[in-house]
Amino acid sequence: MKEIFVIVLMAMLTENFVLAKFLGICPFLGVSKKTSTALGMSMAVLFVMMVASILTFLIHHFALVPFRAEYLQTIVFILVIASTVQLTEMAIQKMSPSLYQALGIFLPLITTNCAVLGLAVLNIQNDYRLLQVIFYAIGASGGFALALILFAGLREKLELAEVPQAFRGPAIALVTAGILSLAFMGFTGLAPAS
Amino acid sequence: MFTNETLLALAILGSIGLVMSVLLSIGKRIFAVETDDRFDRLMDILPGANCGGCGFPGCSGFAQGLIDGTAKPTACPPGGPEVTVLIGEIMGVKLTPGEPMVAVVGCAGDHSAAPPVANYQGLRDCRAAHAVAGGAKSCAYGCLGLGTCQTACVFDAITITDTGLAIIDRDKCTACGACIEICPRQIIRLHPKRDEVHVLCINPDKPKEVKAVCTVGCTACKLCTRQSERLVMDERLAVVSPEVKADIPASCALVCPQGTIFDLRQYALSDWILDPAARRNFEQRQEAWKAEEKARKAAAREKKSASKAKPKADPDTNTDANAEPGTDATPPAGGEA
Numbered sequence: 001m002k003e004i005f006v007i008v009l010m011a012m013l014t015e016n017f018v019l020a021k022f023l024g025i026c027p028f029l030g031v032s033k034k035t036s037t038a039l040g041m042s043m044a045v046l047f048v049m050m051v052a053s054i055l056t057f058l059i060h061h062f063a064l065v066p067f068r069a070e071y072l073q074t075i076v077f078i079l080v081i082a083s084t085v086q087l088t089e090m091a092i093q094k095m096s097p098s099l100y101q102a103l104g105i106f107l108p109l110i111t112t113n114c115a116v117l118g119l120a121v122l123n124i125q126n127d128y129r130l131l132q133v134i135f136y137a138i139g140a141s142g143g144f145a146l147a148l149i150l151f152a153g154l155r156e157k158l159e160l161a162e163v164p165q166a167f168r169g170p171a172i173a174l175v176t177a178g179i180l181s182l183a184f185m186g187f188t189g190l191a192p193a194s
Numbered sequence: 195m196f197t198n199e200t201l202l203a204l205a206i207l208g209s210i211g212l213v214m215s216v217l218l219s220i221g222k223r224i225f226a227v228e229t230d231d232r233f234d235r236l237m238d239i240l241p242g243a244n245c246g247g248c249g250f251p252g253c254s255g256f257a258q259g260l261i262d263g264t265a266k267p268t269a270c271p272p273g274g275p276e277v278t279v280l281i282g283e284i285m286g287v288k289l290t291p292g293e294p295m296v297a298v299v300g301c302a303g304d305h306s307a308a309p310p311v312a313n314y315q316g317l318r319d320c321r322a323a324h325a326v327a328g329g330a331k332s333c334a335y336g337c338l339g340l341g342t343c344q345t346a347c348v349f350d351a352i353t354i355t356d357t358g359l360a361i362i363d364r365d366k367c368t369a370c371g372a373c374i375e376i377c378p379r380q381i382i383r384l385h386p387k388r389d390e391v392h393v394l395c396i397n398p399d400k401p402k403e404v405k406a407v408c409t410v411g412c413t414a415c416k417l418c419t420r421q422s423e424r425l426v427m428d429e430r431l432a433v434v435s436p437e438v439k440a441d442i443p444a445s446c447a448l449v450c451p452q453g454t455i456f457d458l459r460q461y462a463l464s465d466w467i468l469d470p471a472a473r474r475n476f477e478q479r480q481e482a483w484k485a486e487e488k489a490r491k492a493a494a495r496e497k498k499s500a501s502k503a504k505p506k507a508d509p510d511t512n513t514d515a516n517a518e519p520g521t522d523a524t525p526p527a528g529g530e531a
Binding site: 059063064067069072075076079080083086087090091093094095097 | 202203206207209210211214215217218221222224225226227
């Protein structure tokens with residue numbers, strides 16, 4: 001139980017995928033203009049991460065390891081993730097056309113989202129069992145959601161702030177992301193001694 | 195060994211790919227989104243100018259509106275009758291296209307006719323100029339000529355003359371209404387394309403005030419309304435009525451003492467606005483017409499008096515009755531000469 005808690009906390013805060021591992025920066029900057037779309041994107045990533053990490057875990061252990069074909073890891077994982085994203089895209093298009101429109105190009109871009117692939121690879125590297133994999137996925141996507149929504153909230157406030165001409169737009173967004181990342185570094189102290 | 199490994203890799207990838215594709219095709223069935231093929235067909239026939247003349251955000255918004263039933267199928271001005279008929283075909287209804295319209299700038303008072311009364315140095319935008327004490331033009335209803343409508347027009351139909359007037363190209367204008375919406379003075383209005391005559395003034399002030407600010411403004415003399423029923427008075431302005439169906443004779447324009455009425459059967463609009471020769475030609479024709487009219491009136495008067503005189507004259511002697519028309523007949527002859 002304690003182990004699971006540590007995994008979730010670690011994935012969310014101390015080793016936050018976006019702000020500490022710098023994975024998934026593309027949607028982090030791209031879909032963070034509005035809190036509502038950020039939330040939608042987070043939910044999509046949560047779903048994709050859950051399904052993809054479970055699937056990749058199973059495929060790795062029951063299809064790659066028995067044949068000693070671990071070297072196929074990357075390409076197989078990408079295949080699985082891409083299919084999962086396609087499925088998610090269809091589901092979102094069916095269930096929430098407005099969210100589908102708001103996410104736009106970033107939805108298919110989850111396909112090549114390094115956060116998802118990174119998660120799948122880390123699952124294997126860390127030798128997690130299925131339960132740990134599930135909670136690591138929850139923690140990772142929770143961390144992604146936390147970073148994305150926090151950042152979207154900041155950017156919404158920035159819209160109203162008087163920003164010097166040279167810093168307007170992406171520049172101030174990157175500066176903000178950097179400061180947010182620094183803030184997350186403060187969680188490092190939480191990490192269990194290993 | 196090498197081939198075995200390759201085969202194995204291919205087999206693993208292939209089987210995973212197969213499983214995924216089966217999953218995806220099942221998903222496609224479950225999450226099938228019904229798209230209306232009429233949307234794509236409508237997008238194909240719409241002009242694609244995204245002018246907003248229909249009141250919807252762009253052509254795609256209009257197509258969606260048509261499918262949802264919120265848009266009027268006849269609402270696409272740039273498409274004109276052809277597109278309206280095609281929309282009808284796609285939507286499965288029979289449509290009779292509306293009257294083709296054209297936007298007309300209701301002002302002919304250029305810098306010489308309605309000179310600027312102030313030196314405006316602000317933004318080159320009619321809305322800004324209009325906001326500053328009503329613009330620099332003497333006439334508060336006249337075209338400011340700073341080209342705000344020109345930039346609003348996506349069809350490149352509006353030009354601004356050097357004399358500070360907007361001219362709309364009748365052939366390029368699609369009556370989308372973008373210029374009408376943006377003009378701060380509401381000078382541009384839609385008129386049926388079949389109208390041959392336009393009153394190029396919208397100043398509703400008293401005749402004296404109109405004359406004080408512009409030499410080509412409508413002074414509400416009502417002379418034109420006597421020439422054709424199509425011209426009616428709207429308070430202190432002559433307008434071409436869209437309801438009345440009657441011919442507009444050339445005399446409608448010729449009778450106007452101010453030269454406010456533009457007859458496109460006689461002149462091109464750009465000539466009328468820019469070419470002094472057109473104005474001179476108009477004045478000559480006006481003189482000729484006036485003389486003709488005078489002669490005709492005199493002839494009519496003579497006829498009238500003759501017919502009046504006849505019943506009285508009949509009981510009297512024949513010589514008296516003959517003498518009277520003779521004396522009256524001389525002035526028209528002199529007028530014609």
